[in-house]
Amino acid sequence: MSFGRARFITGFLFAPIVLYAVYVLYPYGQTAYYSVTDFSGFSPDYAYVGFGNYVELFSDEVFLRALGHNVVVLTVYPVVTILLALFFAFMLNVGGRGDKAGVRGVRGSSVYKFIFFFPQVLSIAIVAVIWRRVFQSNDGGMINSLLMKLGLVEKDKPLLFLAESDSVFPPIHIGDFTFEAPVVLVCLILIAIWGGVGFYLILFSAAMQSIPKDIFEAATLDGATRVQTFFRVTLPLLREHVSVAWVYLGIAALDFYALVVGMTPGPGGGGPNDASQVMSSYMMSNAFRPARFDSFAFACAMGVSIAILTLLFAAAQLRLTRSRDKIEF
Amino acid sequence: MSNLATTTAPATPEPAPAPAPAKPAPKMTADTGRVFNAFSHGFLFIWGALVTIPLLWAVIQSFKTDTEIINDPLGLPDQWLWGAFGRAWTKGHIGEFFFNTVLVLIGGVGLTMLLGSMAAYVLARYPFRGNRAVYWMFVAGLTMPIYLGILPLYLTVDNVANALGLGEVIGLSTHLGLILVYVAYSLPFTVFFLHAFFRTLPTSIAEAASVDGAGHVRLFFQVMMPMAKPGLIGIGIFNVIGQWNQFILPTVIMKDEDKRLLTQGLLELATNARYETDFARLFAGMTLAMLPILAVYLIFHRQVQSGLTGATLK
Numbered sequence A: 001m002s003f004g005r006a007r008f009i010t011g012f013l014f015a016p017i018v019l020y021a022v023y024v025l026y027p028y029g030q031t032a033y034y035s036v037t038d039f040s041g042f043s044p045d046y047a048y049v050g051f052g053n054y055v056e057l058f059s060d061e062v063f064l065r066a067l068g069h070n071v072v073v074l075t076v077y078p079v080v081t082i083l084l085a086l087f088f089a090f091m092l093n094v095g096g097r098g099d100k101a102g103v104r105g106v107r108g109s110s111v112y113k114f115i116f117f118f119p120q121v122l123s124i125a126i127v128a129v130i131w132r133r134v135f136q137s138n139d140g141g142m143i144n145s146l147l148m149k150l151g152l153v154e155k156d157k158p159l160l161f162l163a164e165s166d167s168v169f170p171p172i173h174i175g176d177f178t179f180e181a182p183v184v185l186v187c188l189i190l191i192a193i194w195g196g197v198g199f200y201l202i203l204f205s206a207a208m209q210s211i212p213k214d215i216f217e218a219a220t221l222d223g224a225t226r227v228q229t230f231f232r233v234t235l236p237l238l239r240e241h242v243s244v245a246w247v248y249l250g251i252a253a254l255d256f257y258a259l260v261v262g263m264t265p266g267p268g269g270g271g272p273n274d275a276s277q278v279m280s281s282y283m284m285s286n287a288f289r290p291a292r293f294d295s296f297a298f299a300c301a302m303g304v305s306i307a308i309l310t311l312l313f314a315a316a317q318l319r320l321t322r323s324r325d326k327i328e329f
Numbered sequence B: 001m002s003n004l005a006t007t008t009a010p011a012t013p014e015p016a017p018a019p020a021p022a023k024p025a026p027k028m029t030a031d032t033g034r035v036f037n038a039f040s041h042g043f044l045f046i047w048g049a050l051v052t053i054p055l056l057w058a059v060i061q062s063f064k065t066d067t068e069i070i071n072d073p074l075g076l077p078d079q080w081l082w083g084a085f086g087r088a089w090t091k092g093h094i095g096e097f098f099f100n101t102v103l104v105l106i107g108g109v110g111l112t113m114l115l116g117s118m119a120a121y122v123l124a125r126y127p128f129r130g131n132r133a134v135y136w137m138f139v140a141g142l143t144m145p146i147y148l149g150i151l152p153l154y155l156t157v158d159n160v161a162n163a164l165g166l167g168e169v170i171g172l173s174t175h176l177g178l179i180l181v182y183v184a185y186s187l188p189f190t191v192f193f194l195h196a197f198f199r200t201l202p203t204s205i206a207e208a209a210s211v212d213g214a215g216h217v218r219l220f221f222q223v224m225m226p227m228a229k230p231g232l233i234g235i236g237i238f239n240v241i242g243q244w245n246q247f248i249l250p251t252v253i254m255k256d257e258d259k260r261l262l263t264q265g266l267l268e269l270a271t272n273a274r275y276e277t278d279f280a281r282l283f284a285g286m287t288l289a290m291l292p293i294l295a296v297y298l299i300f301h302r303q304v305q306s307g308l309t310g311a312t313l314k
Helices: A002-034 A052-057 A061-094 A109-121 A124-134 A142-149 A183-209 A213-221 A226-237 A239-253 A257-263 A279-288 A295-321 B002-008 B024-061 B066-071 B083-090 B094-125 B131-143 B150-163 B175-200 B204-211 B216-227 B229-244 B248-253 B262-271 B279-313
Strands: A172-174 A177-179
Touching: A002 A295, A002 B094, A002 B131, A002 B150, A002 B175, A002 B216, A052 A295, A061 A109, A061 A177, A061 A183, A061 A226, A061 A239, A061 A279, A061 A295, A061 B024, A109 A183, A109 B024, A109 B229, A109 B279, A124 A142, A124 A183, A124 A257, A124 B024, A124 B262, A124 B279, A183 A239, A183 A257, A183 B024, A183 B279, A213 A226, A226 A239, A239 A295, A257 A279, A257 B248, A257 B262, A279 A295, A279 B150, A295 B131, A295 B150, B024 B279, B066 B279, B083 B094, B083 B279, B094 B131, B094 B175, B094 B216, B094 B229, B094 B262, B094 B279, B131 B175, B150 B175, B150 B248, B175 B229, B175 B248, B204 B216, B216 B229, B229 B279, B248 B262, B262 B279
Parallel strands: none
Antiparallel strands: A172 A177
């Protein structure tokens, strides 16, 4: 019996562990290892160079800009997405017919949910390609041609959108760091929000529905209006969900690769003039369009840096928002 | 007016004149309800339009001629032409891209579910030395972004396949190679999620089956798997969407042109200068790619929504 048990355990764990070790853990280790060498990705000869790649990385102008862009995305994208999602969840759940303080949704709420969520299941490539056309920087673009029809934009001076590298606010320099929000980056953030709101709306909405009705009944009996109920009862109970959403959105903000590659000009995206470069896109273009012989090792150092920054963010976020006392119902 | 005040200033208490508190209260709620309804529908409708219009616009473009697309991007076509769809299917290779994607998706999700539930089950129900170490090894993978492994992964896939003499089977630009990589990267979350799920299942039924002489393997496939169905569906949907939207893995691993997945293929269609002359075909390609997703989503949207959000909260 115990022999059979041991065989069973080994048999069931063998394939998953091998796959995971070979394709996930081993490459992770390799990235860390190559990041302290001058490996070119092709030549088998390489040397140990210590932390040289990291030192260069944090004095590399483009990487610092890319990092700054990630920070801008990280500050704007999660906040706006969560606020909009909460707002719409509020509208869906509080706007309904008046009974039991709005646990019933507005009419047609499932239709709204269906539409809002749809971008989430569209492949990111479809989203990118369509929005590329919507934002097109001449009179063939949807928004430009709409604004021209309305007379808000002159025909020979179309808005550039994805081709515009100027920042929407004057760049702020802190040491080697530059914080700026180029128009092209703002466009990407808008699309990310456009795609993301539906998902978090559903998340929050489901959470609101799962709050037991007697809590609302108690609030109503105490004379609370719907708005009061929402802000004083519903929202505090959603704390955990908002926190989870924040972590997910933050991780997505530190990624952003697909949108940059799919939408922005330049080989491998990131243009114009690196105005939309983020860490991941810069890393990938360094690896596949080498500008120096040890580009691969240099890109590996970026990979490690992205991982460390992501971990730091997630840890900080979880620490900040961990609820002091969990409410069970 | 007083209703508006309550909607815009949530913190302020009830408006001043409230002489008989018992009576006006219900009327108040009914009125705020109506205002809210109009309010909510207004905002919800605007966002709904923002989501739908770009997509509809793209669909309409695929029926136009290139001249119409360039000169009158907002108008409806003079004649609704279907030709672009045919061109997208044959010359744009949308059909092939789709086939590749679906093939990898079926293999990837199927194998992820099988291996993931096997590992999760053993880790959840069989205490043995090193059990926790294996579990945490999988969970650790959850915290790492894919960029940590993506560059050497290309070399690893190549080297492993060649070392085993299976370059044509699981090497670069092979469906099975990409499937194995998808499975490996989907395992951490699948194991984590299903581990928690198997833990919650009652032990008594398993014991009864075991007394009746069911072996470990039979117990798993015939008793535990059916019991875990809700969990399997949730994580299954999560994996379908995750692997469907996967972008960077196929970009790195599928280098051959005829092995491209939909994501890469559509981007190629959009960025490659060769195709720039046929805008209608590009839009038709997008439309063709959107339709099956829309169909599947129409049928399963409830499961998709609850499955995805449920999995996220674990």
